[in-house]
Amino acid sequence: xxxxxxxxxxxxxxxxxxxxxxxxxxxxxxxxxxxxxxxxxxxxxxxxxxxxxxxxxxxxxxxxxxxxxxxxxxxxxxxxxxxxxxxxxxxxxxxxxxxxxxxxxxxxxxxxxxxxxxxxxxxxxxxxxxxxxxxxxxxxxxxxxxxxxxxxxxxxxx
Amino acid sequence: xxxxxxxxxxxxxxxxxxxxxxxxxxxxxxxxxxxxxxxxxxxxxxxxxxxxxxxxxxxxxxxxxxxxxxxxxxxxxxxxxxxxxxxxxxxxxxxxxxxxxxxxxxxxxxxxxxxxxxxxxxxxxxxxxxxxxxxxxxxxxxxxxxxxxxxxxxxxxxxxxxxxxxxxxxxxxxxxxxxxxxxxxxxxxxxxxxxxxxxxxxxxxxxxxxxxxxxxxxxxxxxxxxxxxxxxxxxxxxxxxxxxxxxxxxxxxxxxxxxxxxxxxxxxxxxxxxxxxxxxxxxxxxxxxxxxxxxxxxx
Numbered sequence: 001x002x003x004x005x006x007x008x009x010x011x012x013x014x015x016x017x018x019x020x021x022x023x024x025x026x027x028x029x030x031x032x033x034x035x036x037x038x039x040x041x042x043x044x045x046x047x048x049x050x051x052x053x054x055x056x057x058x059x060x061x062x063x064x065x066x067x068x069x070x071x072x073x074x075x076x077x078x079x080x081x082x083x084x085x086x087x088x089x090x091x092x093x094x095x096x097x098x099x100x101x102x103x104x105x106x107x108x109x110x111x112x113x114x115x116x117x118x119x120x121x122x123x124x125x126x127x128x129x130x131x132x133x134x135x136x137x138x139x140x141x142x143x144x145x146x147x148x149x150x151x152x153x154x155x156x157x158x
Numbered sequence: 159x160x161x162x163x164x165x166x167x168x169x170x171x172x173x174x175x176x177x178x179x180x181x182x183x184x185x186x187x188x189x190x191x192x193x194x195x196x197x198x199x200x201x202x203x204x205x206x207x208x209x210x211x212x213x214x215x216x217x218x219x220x221x222x223x224x225x226x227x228x229x230x231x232x233x234x235x236x237x238x239x240x241x242x243x244x245x246x247x248x249x250x251x252x253x254x255x256x257x258x259x260x261x262x263x264x265x266x267x268x269x270x271x272x273x274x275x276x277x278x279x280x281x282x283x284x285x286x287x288x289x290x291x292x293x294x295x296x297x298x299x300x301x302x303x304x305x306x307x308x309x310x311x312x313x314x315x316x317x318x319x320x321x322x323x324x325x326x327x328x329x330x331x332x333x334x335x336x337x338x339x340x341x342x343x344x345x346x347x348x349x350x351x352x353x354x355x356x357x358x359x360x361x362x363x364x365x366x367x368x369x370x371x372x373x374x375x376x377x378x379x380x381x382x383x384x385x386x387x388x389x390x391x392x393x394x395x396x397x398x399x400x401x402x403x404x405x406x407x408x409x410x411x412x413x414x415x416x417x418x419x420x421x422x423x424x425x426x427x428x429x430x431x432x433x434x435x436x437x438x439x440x441x442x443x444x445x446x447x448x449x450x451x452x453x454x455x456x457x
Contacts, residue, residue, distance in 0.1 A: 017411060019275035051275065060201035062382050062404045066275035067411060075275055093457055131457035151457040 014052050017067035021049030021079030025147035031156070032096035032140045034111035036069065036118045039093040040076055040127070041149040042085035048146035051076045055110070056117035069117040077125060087125070093151055094118050094132040095142050111135065205383070208400075219262060223255040230255075253299060261339060268332055269401050272408045279326045279412055281436045286321040286355055286362065287312050289331060294353070297338055304347045308338075311354040321355055323362045324436045329409045336402045337366040337429050344370035344427070362433045369426040373419070382407050406431075 010026040016035055020028060028050045030037050041048040051072040058068035066072035080090060097115035115134040122129055133140065133153055143152040162170065230248050237245055271277050287310075294301075294308050301308050314321050323330075334353075341351045349369040356363045373381060382403050410417050414434045421427040 015278050015412070017275065017408075018278055060198060060205050060383070063269060063273055063408045064205075065272050065408055065411075067408075071273075072275065095457075133455070133457065153455040153457055 014050055016052050016054050017065055017072075019049065019051035019066050019072060019076050019079065021076065021083060022146070023047055023083045025145070028144045028146065030142055030144075032098075032142065033100040034096070034098060034109065034114060036094060036096040036114045036134070037142060037144075038073055038076060038118055038122070039095070039144045039149075039151060040080050040085075041091050041093070041146070042080065042089045043091060043149075044089045045083075045085050046147055047080075047083060047085060048144065048149060049076055049079050050144050050146075053114065056113045069114060070121060073118065073121045073125070077127075087127070090127050091130045091149070092122050092127045093144075093149075094122070094129055094134055095140055095151070095153065097134040098136045098138055098140070100137065100139060201383075216262075216266075220259070223259045226255050227252050250299065254303070257296075257299065261335065264332065265336070265401050265405055268409075269405050272405065272412075277329075277409075277412055279329070279436070281324055282327050284323050284325060284327045284330060286323050286330075286357070288320075289327070290334065290353055290355060293331065293334055293338060297335075297342060300339075300342050301351070304342065304345060304349075306342060306345055306347070306349055306351055308342075308351045309353065311352065313354070313356045315356065315358045321357055321362075323357060323433070325362075325413055325433055326436075329413055330433070333406055333409055333415075333431060334364065334366075336406050337364075337431065340402060340429075341366050341368035341370070341427075344368060346370055349426075360435045362435065364431045364433075365428055366431075367426065367428040372423040372425055372427050373421040374423050378421075 010024060012020055012022075012026050012028045014020055014028050014030040014037070020026075021040075025047070028039075030050065030052050032052070035052055035054050037050055037052045039048060039050045051066055053069045053072035054067050056069045058064050058071050064071050066075050077087070077090075081087065094115070097111040097118070099109035099111045112135065118134075119129065119132075131151070136155075139156045141154045141156050145151070162173075165173070230252050234245055234248050237248075268277075290310050290312075294310060297308070312321050338351070338353070345351060345368045350367075351369075352365075352367045354363075354365045354367070356365075383400075406417055409415075410431070410433075414436075416432040417429065418432075419427055419429045
């Protein structure tokens with residue numbers, strides 16, 4: 001059966017520490033400060049998903065939630081593979097990781113550490129990063145179209 | 159570069175001393191980082207093995223209730239008409255078992271959902287007074303068995319009305335039922351459990367106080383670890399899966415809340431939950447008003 005999908009209607013607001021992967025096209029909105037959002041996209045299947053993590057690595061305390069980069073990226077990849085994507089067809093876009101909170105000058109900010117974790121982990125999974133906007137001191141608002149892989153990106157005041 | 163050939167012996171010695179000191183400083187830092195990594199590795203290993211053994215650890219918790227329910231219901235079926243009054247007692251036993259099972263399964267599914275990143279806040283206006291009263295009512299049987307007195311104090315500092323609060327009802331209920339369940343579980347018989355809700359301009363503070371066994375200083379660090387039960391011996395009277403507090407912590411993250419506790423060994427524990435009231439915007443999408451430059455980039 002062929003089903004008409006209304007792309008405009010299916011919008012999803014992604015909260016921190018959550019992730020979303022769907023076979024159906026959708027527009028995922030999120031707002032980032034020091035958090036990172038990784039958008040994965042399957043070029044062949046034309047489907048995608050996004051996570052939104054707050055800290056780089058899980059330290060073994062509490063639940064292993066996608067609040068942490070290593071968990072969030074692994075779960076997002078799992079989700080993509082589950083809907084039938086192939087790892088070799090995946091590309092990534094990375095956003096966020098700004099230093100929105102004032103921190104001591106020489107220490108790495110959470111944003112920097114998050115960005116580094118995202119780039120490292122995607123490198124480990126051998127997923128090419130085709131676009132990124134990370135760092136800086138201002139927040140970001142992004143809208144990711146999982147059908148076209150297009151990301152609309154705006155800088156916002158915190 | 160410093161030219162060491164022209165330096166006096168004293169200055170050279172001072173230079174060496176300062177460099178050795180510097181080296182020592184770095185060495186200390188490396189040692190510190192090393193031990194952090196070792197500790198982390200140990201923790202992750204432990205967590206992984208606890209996770210692997212999760213099913214076998216909780217299979218008793220899940221199977222025992224079914225076995226008792228089955229046995230009790232068989233007994234009920236064979237009760238003579240004259241002895242029907244016995245049935246009430248049997249039904250109360252079934253209720254206890256099912257209540258525990260329901261509570262544990264709710265927690266396990268909540269944890270699975272949070273770990274999968276599928277949990278989103280669904281904000282509604284909650285009648286906190288009603289929610290807590292219903293909760294105490296639902297734990298009535300559990301508290302009655304231990305002869306506990308459960309009190310609820312509601313203080314609205316903003317207005318004189320019933321305590322309303324904007325948040326995710328289902329998650330707040332799970333938070334409070336875990337707090338109340340723990341308080342009942344760790345209370346000594348015939349003690350008091352007190353729940354206090356205080357609402358000011360934008361925060362809801364809920365304190366759950368018990369007069370139970372308390373938490374020792376050495377255990378304070380590990381109570382939030384998942385699958386960890388402080389008293390998990392085979393003779394342990396306390397049942398459970400060790401997920402409660404780690405779930406509560408994760409839900410607090412989602413609801414913008416804080417969970418803390420004060421405890422004295424043998425005297426009791428007070429858990430304090432602080433939640434920020436959700437703003438009217440239930441979708442969480444901010445307005446366009448705070449965007450600067452009005453510039454859009456397409457990636």
